[in-house]
Amino acid sequence: MRSHIQEFDSSTLNESVQNTIMRDLKAVGKKFMHVLYPRKSNTLLRDWDLWGPLILCVTLALMLQRGSADSEKDGGPQFAEVFVIVWFGAVTITLNTKLLGGNISFFQSLCVLGYCILPLTVAMLICRLVLLAKPGPVNFVVRFFVVIVMFAWSIVASTAFLADSQPPNRKALAVYPVFLFYFVISWMILTFTPQ
Amino acid sequence: MAAADELTFHEFQEATDLLAETPDAVTTSKNDQPTPQGHVAVAMGLGGSYGAEEEVEEESDKAALLQGEKQQPGFWTFGYYQSFFDVDTSQVLDRIKGSLLPWPGHNFVRHHLRSRPDLYGPFWICATLAFVLAITGNLTLLLAQRRDPSIHYSPQFHKVTVAGITIYCYAWLVPLALWGFLQWRKGVRERMGPYTFLETVCIYGYSLFIFIPTVVLWLIPVPWLQWLFGVLALALSAAGLVFALWPVVREDSRLAAAALLSTVVLLHTLLALGCKLYFFQPLPPEHMAPPPQATSLHPHTLLPPTLPRSITAS
Numbered sequence: 001m002r003s004h005i006q007e008f009d010s011s012t013l014n015e016s017v018q019n020t021i022m023r024d025l026k027a028v029g030k031k032f033m034h035v036l037y038p039r040k041s042n043t044l045l046r047d048w049d050l051w052g053p054l055i056l057c058v059t060l061a062l063m064l065q066r067g068s069a070d071s072e073k074d075g076g077p078q079f080a081e082v083f084v085i086v087w088f089g090a091v092t093i094t095l096n097t098k099l100l101g102g103n104i105s106f107f108q109s110l111c112v113l114g115y116c117i118l119p120l121t122v123a124m125l126i127c128r129l130v131l132l133a134k135p136g137p138v139n140f141v142v143r144f145f146v147v148i149v150m151f152a153w154s155i156v157a158s159t160a161f162l163a164d165s166q167p168p169n170r171k172a173l174a175v176y177p178v179f180l181f182y183f184v185i186s187w188m189i190l191t192f193t194p195q
Numbered sequence: 196m197a198a199a200d201e202l203t204f205h206e207f208q209e210a211t212d213l214l215a216e217t218p219d220a221v222t223t224s225k226n227d228q229p230t231p232q233g234h235v236a237v238a239m240g241l242g243g244s245y246g247a248e249e250e251v252e253e254e255s256d257k258a259a260l261l262q263g264e265k266q267q268p269g270f271w272t273f274g275y276y277q278s279f280f281d282v283d284t285s286q287v288l289d290r291i292k293g294s295l296l297p298w299p300g301h302n303f304v305r306h307h308l309r310s311r312p313d314l315y316g317p318f319w320i321c322a323t324l325a326f327v328l329a330i331t332g333n334l335t336l337l338l339a340q341r342r343d344p345s346i347h348y349s350p351q352f353h354k355v356t357v358a359g360i361t362i363y364c365y366a367w368l369v370p371l372a373l374w375g376f377l378q379w380r381k382g383v384r385e386r387m388g389p390y391t392f393l394e395t396v397c398i399y400g401y402s403l404f405i406f407i408p409t410v411v412l413w414l415i416p417v418p419w420l421q422w423l424f425g426v427l428a429l430a431l432s433a434a435g436l437v438f439a440l441w442p443v444v445r446e447d448s449r450l451a452a453a454a455l456l457s458t459v460v461l462l463h464t465l466l467a468l469g470c471k472l473y474f475f476q477p478l479p480p481e482h483m484a485p486p487p488q489a490t491s492l493h494p495h496t497l498l499p500p501t502l503p504r505s506i507t508a509s
Binding site for chain 1: 273276277279280281282283284285287315319322323326330333348349350352355356
């Protein structure tokens, strides 16, 4: 018995930190792939984790910060505002899904919603790169197009995972708040203007 | 017998189901036997295939359903709140349609809510309206900047917070006050009881729906058209509120009824007006290109000591 316990302990507690981090990173990376190529698979739902959403949310919130200290009233979203919108938005949508009678667990839904922000984070990255070029209508059209495509990708990815959890006569009621959520995030990305 | 048939329609369905299960059972109608067990007492006569406990359980379960008074779960359980989200897509759409087209005799609460108010509609309509207000307000700033490059465009994200707080406070605190007032005046009414709190929240929530397309239409930069749309939306929305509240205040004294309805309409007007003025930037006039003589006036205004020279020069 004792050796068995020892064996169990040494498998995770005594491994090097690098192993632990790599294992978690690989899990996160695998889920990113599932979001980028959405198929009907249960991996995102079965082994949920919230590392991915946290990384994505922090990255997005940091990228939405402008360099200079702008006057408070006039600026874009503060870091805390982005954080609150993403996390409270995801929690509200999850509660909404559960109250409507969906059979998905709380954290599974948070996990899916958080991971499906990945396309929009990629859009933010592309927008920031495009904004380094000369400003003008072409600049705006390119950014608009990229944000629209990534917004559609997010919606498709999240509904591929979430739609099956609702009875068919309430699917639209559950999907609409997801649409609103990603729409608001897309709007924040599109209106980002560096100083 | 026809009237009794209408009244006992629901039980009749249940009774036919039960009859289908046990062919030799006997049903008694609601009016004959007001038993504490329920409206339809199914006597499982000679069947014998059911155990005694199952019979009692089935009877009391079906009796509870038939009575229509399901035991409400306590407010600390999840099931309590789930009962407020017990709507389908078609029902929500139907309620929205009902609020868009108010009709004098057509009470929103009785026809569309049918004693099953929901929280889904009011909550998400308010959320949508708050975000749409902030976003379209920002878009008008963008359009204004196109015309007049001196205006500085910024995302103005703080307006989302302001919009959210305003809309949610209006849509939840005003129904609370209204409900309290109606409860207070409850004694005056004989024919119709006051609405529950959720029903008043539903009335207000669904009445705000028409502002969503109105706000989007306020992007059109023609001022008289904007005011026209605003007045139209306000009229429809306030009419919906008044028609929904009229049956409840009708029996009250004229003064109380008039005061209540005018306060409701006034608050609604203030909301619409406040939103229009705070979130929407008036557009600068069409031709903002500087007129030709400004270029020679420019050094004139900037360099007063050389004033005589520039006048003699031009």
